[in-house]
Amino acid sequence: MWARAARVLRRVALLVPLLLTALALLLLPRPPQYSPPARLPSPPPQPREEAHIQNSITEDEIQLNSINQDIEEEPRLPWFMSGGEQRPWHHDPHARLFPEDAPGDDRIVEQLTYTLPKDEEVPVKKILLANGLGTWGVAGGRTEFIRNKCPVDACTLTADAREAANADAILYKDHHIPFNVKRPPNQIWILYYLECPYHTASLRPTSLDVFNWTATYRRDSDIVAPYEKWVYHDTLFTEKEPERNYAANKTKKVAWFVSNCHARNRRLQYARQLSKFISVDIYGACGSHHCPRADPNCLEMLDKEYKFYLAFENSNCRDYVTEKFFVNGLQHDVLPIVMGARPSEYAAAAPHNSYIHVEEFAGPEELAAYLRRLDEDDTLYNSYFKWKGTGEFINTYFFCRVCAMVHANARRQRNAHYTDVQGWWRDAACTRTDWRASSRDPP
Numbered sequence: 001m002w003a004r005a006a007r008v009l010r011r012v013a014l015l016v017p018l019l020l021t022a023l024a025l026l027l028l029p030r031p032p033q034y035s036p037p038a039r040l041p042s043p044p045p046q047p048r049e050e051a052h053i054q055n056s057i058t059e060d061e062i063q064l065n066s067i068n069q070d071i072e073e074e075p076r077l078p079w080f081m082s083g084g085e086q087r088p089w090h091h092d093p094h095a096r097l098f099p100e101d102a103p104g105d106d107r108i109v110e111q112l113t114y115t116l117p118k119d120e121e122v123p124v125k126k127i128l129l130a131n132g133l134g135t136w137g138v139a140g141g142r143t144e145f146i147r148n149k150c151p152v153d154a155c156t157l158t159a160d161a162r163e164a165a166n167a168d169a170i171l172y173k174d175h176h177i178p179f180n181v182k183r184p185p186n187q188i189w190i191l192y193y194l195e196c197p198y199h200t201a202s203l204r205p206t207s208l209d210v211f212n213w214t215a216t217y218r219r220d221s222d223i224v225a226p227y228e229k230w231v232y233h234d235t236l237f238t239e240k241e242p243e244r245n246y247a248a249n250k251t252k253k254v255a256w257f258v259s260n261c262h263a264r265n266r267r268l269q270y271a272r273q274l275s276k277f278i279s280v281d282i283y284g285a286c287g288s289h290h291c292p293r294a295d296p297n298c299l300e301m302l303d304k305e306y307k308f309y310l311a312f313e314n315s316n317c318r319d320y321v322t323e324k325f326f327v328n329g330l331q332h333d334v335l336p337i338v339m340g341a342r343p344s345e346y347a348a349a350a351p352h353n354s355y356i357h358v359e360e361f362a363g364p365e366e367l368a369a370y371l372r373r374l375d376e377d378d379t380l381y382n383s384y385f386k387w388k389g390t391g392e393f394i395n396t397y398f399f400c401r402v403c404a405m406v407h408a409n410a411r412r413q414r415n416a417h418y419t420d421v422q423g424w425w426r427d428a429a430c431t432r433t434d435w436r437a438s439s440r441d442p443p
């Protein structure tokens with residue numbers, strides 16, 4: 001009784017600033033993009049049915065969002081950033097979600113801020129995980145979507161093969177696993193790869209033209225699943241003055257932690273060449289320095305002792321940039337030197353001015369000369385750390401995005417499939433030399 005009265009009072013209190021705002025807006029000339037006046041409080045939520053539910057964002061949240069947009073000057077951070085509260089509140093039928101909507105763009109932020117119309121009942125989409133729930137570390141049912149407060153949460157996960165006959169989407173990891181049922185006409189098959197083409201198995205010839213979407217680290221995948229995703233707090237502010245001198249007290253030059261000494265891109269040969277011109281400490285099986293992998297002090301040396309870190313991938317493949325760069329490199333106070341994807345691909349994935357690509361230099365000798373220059377010029381060295389504190393590496397909520405995309409696809413009646421998914425994945429994707437020597441350009 002009292003709780004209900006308090007709720008009513010709270011709603012009334014909420015309405016006062018709203019009405020004032022609405023009045024003010026009526027008196028003022030209309031701004032070009034005027035958000036619709038907030039609606040009256042909604043009726044109590046309907047009990048949820050199995051098959052049809054209301055999208056989970058309540059009218060209260062919509063009102064709060066619109067109030068805050070009017071009175072706050074600083075935009076609040078979106079929900080997927082740490083401390084972020086801004087939730088999407090209006091359905092955009094033209095959101096750029098699919099590769100053809102925004103070529104060259106990973107669309108992750110757009111997918112995370114996509115939401116369905118609030119006033120519509122939406123069907124719960126069933127997503128079958130062909131490799132089981134454990135592979136993904138998720139629970140079945142709607143838990144994953146509710147727990148993460150996905151803006152589009154009308155999905156359910158299952159690993160039950162019997163659902164293959166009626167699931168809305170099937171997510172396959174690495175292989176096509178056949179189910180002995182007839183494929184429903186609108187069922188979306190998604191192929192997920194974590195590793196690069198050298199480390200993924202070939203599909204059977206009969207599985208080449210069955211997938212509708214891909215989910216990989218590649219930016220032209222339908223659902224891009226990168227190792228890390230950097231997002232600025234405000235895209236207009238991509239740098240600020242470093243709070244400290246990142247060169248202070250560092251006495252050593254280049255470090256590298258590495259265990260595979262036979263990588264296809266001959267990164268070890270490059271590092272050995274480099275070591276002729278500047279000191280390179282190679283830790284692990286391929287070098288003479290030792291630090292046990294599990295020892296946190298190893299990575300701490302990068303913060304305190306070394307100026308540069310070789311974040312060399314084991315393969316030069318399109319868009320292939322892993323934790324070697326994002327975690328060992330960027331998340332320590334050291335300047336990463338990268339080898340792996342093309343320079344333009346690093347530029348698209350990394351914070352502005354946060355690394356040095358080996359292909360910016362003719363070869364190891366020239367690179368070493370530049371590193372020695374940086375070693376002597378603290379201002380120049382610190383210019384590579386101006387990105388720190390301007391944004392963050394976000395959780396990209398893979399399953400929230402899968403759910404949003406399955407719904408969006410149905411609303412748009414989009415139809416797409418890969419006629420040869422292996423060709424897409426492998427052809428011209430990797431090079432054994434550096435990218436300059438290979439004439440292969442991304443299509």
Ligand SMILES: *[C@@H]1O[C@H](CO)[C@@H](O)[C@H](O)[C@H]1NC(C)=O
Nearest residue numbers: 244245246247248249250304
């Ligand atoms: C460098 O070393 C000095 C003396 O040990 C210490 O006071 C200072 O905080 C260190 N600076 C940094 C940036 O670590």
Ligand SMILES: *[C@@H]1O[C@H](CO)[C@@H](O)[C@H](O)[C@H]1NC(C)=O
Nearest residue numbers: 186209210212414415416417
């Ligand atoms: C999915 O792919 C299959 C096989 O390539 C195709 O027949 C079907 O129309 C596609 N469906 C959607 C919803 O894109």
